[in-house]
Ligand SMILES: NC(=O)C1=CN([C@@H]2O[C@H](COP(=O)(O)OP(=O)(O)OC[C@H]3O[C@@H](n4cnc5c(N)ncnc54)[C@H](O)[C@@H]3O)[C@@H](O)[C@H]2O)C=CC1
Ligand SMILES: CC(=O)C(=O)O
């Protein structure tokens with residue numbers, strides 16, 4: 001390659017490109033001669049996936065595909081999302097993270113180490129894509145329910161951003177998977193010769209805060225307006241508080257999860273037949289997700305007419321030490337204080353069983369990382385106390401789910417309203433096929449990101465997050481509602497993301513944090529068209545490049561240098 005001809009990007013190797021495009025991109029002769037239809041390409045991929053037995057091998061094949069033919073990867077994922085999401089996201093991404101250093105083949109994102117402090121900006125400069133619009137950043141300290149995986153957590157930013165591209169049409173090259181190498185509390189990794197992160201213990205909270213301050217400046221100076229999504233940090237509350245009014249950022253585990261579960265709970269409460277004021281929710285897990293979800297539902301209960309105190313009192317949070325109470329004797333982490341109970345009359349409830357018996361809840365929510373914690377006995381009791389108990393085992397991946405769909409149905413005699421964080425298969429029960437809901441933030445974060453980018457919002461307000469939840473609940477189609485579904489069919493997620501993005505845009509406009517002037521006066525129909533037109537569609541990519549090369553190539557001669565097909569992370 002000469003300096004005048006930068007090396008082809010992965011999108012340029014697409015076998016659907018015509019000879020003219022291949023000549024233009026200097027890939028002629030670098031791929032097999034046949035010019036293939038999208039159907040032929042897809043058939044080959046599906047065959048290769050089917051040939052592999054283990055989900056992790058399918059994951060590795062798909063990673064390879066994304067890195068060699070990015071648009072084909074996204075064509076496959078968008079057209080087969082129900083089958084592909086469990087492979088590129090939870091549960092398989094959990095296994096991919098556990099084995100990240102062992103399976104490493106190629107760079108797929110950016111790593112910034114604690115040793116880089118003082119010159120983070122210069123590391124950020126190395127990212128080869130000029131127009132990044134969104135990043136998902138983790139320090140790997142709480143990857144799904146799998147604990148501190150250090151830099152092996154990179155699978156999560158990569159997976160979440162793949163969903164951004166597939167589900168809300170953000171262009172692949174506008175995404176930056178970012179993993180902070182701040183040490184790991186995982187001794188096994190630190191001693192593993194193949195582990196690819198720093199072999200030091202986790203930095204302190206103060207050291208991390210200082211590091212993040214520098215990172216936020218570096219990211220926003222390089223890419224003004226960049227949306228920053230915090231993901232899978234062990235204690236993300238302080239950073240969210242510090243940055244949410246200052247940068248265009250949100251925390252997916254607190255806010256995205258809060259919104260997605262709120263979206264499902266609105267339908268579940270309606271179907272449960274129990275009035276909002278009579279709802280009693282036991283939350284197993286009082287961390288980022290537990291508190292984030294509970295707070296979001298408090299807001300909903302208040303909009304339904306309860307006072308804040310009445311709404312707050314509908315929640316009983318349980319952590320490793322039992323029911324969170326004022327007089328438990330330990331110093332509560334700040335984020336738990338809001339829900340701490342004062343009506344326990346001096347009695348402490350140490351286990352989930354005790355709390356469940358004490359409260360007799362209408363809602364049982366699991367965000368604890370404790371697989372199997374919802375026992376048959378608890379599920380049976382939930383069905384005894386309620387016509388339609390709400391059972392949401394939300395921990396990921398599947399091995400951490402507080403119960404399976406099968407157990408929830410079996411022990412509640414098919415009565416429960418169910419959603420889990422990771423997918424479960426449909427189930428036949430009493431001659432009927434039952435479909436489980438997937439209460440996973442993947443239903444909202446793509447729309448939150450897209451709406452924020454398109455409205456050019458300066459910050460992501462609580463009203464924008466709330467709007468994502470209500471938009472999600474409104475996105476259910478009549479045939480989905482009539483079957484009692486709590487979440488839309490997963491294959492429709494691109495349409496759902498449009499609805500969510502529109503809700504987010506409207507909320508940004510109302511809050512006055514938007515900067516995109518051209519859409520201010522648009523009605524809903526016009527706005528929807530505008531949003532859809534802005535979305536990357538991998539199905540149209542071949543044609544788009546073809547046209548671009550025809551126009552651009554002719555005016556620049558055959559050896560043009562525009563990277564018409566660029567689209568990889570790197
Ligand atoms: N479905 C979804 O969209 C989402 C699911 N999650 C899942 O929720 C789980 C928790 O995530 P975070 O809240 O961010 O983690 P976290 O570490 O902030 O909180 C975990 C909570 O569970 C409690 N816990 C842990 N072990 C326990 C035990 N043996 N007994 C009682 N309580 C116990 C901890 O005390 C803590 O309150 C993870 O599995 C994660 O994958 C998180 C975000 C989104
Ligand atoms: C889904 C997600 O964000 C989590 O499990 O952490």
Ligand SMILES: [Mg+2]
Nearest residue numbers: 231232252253
């Ligand atoms: Mg997460």
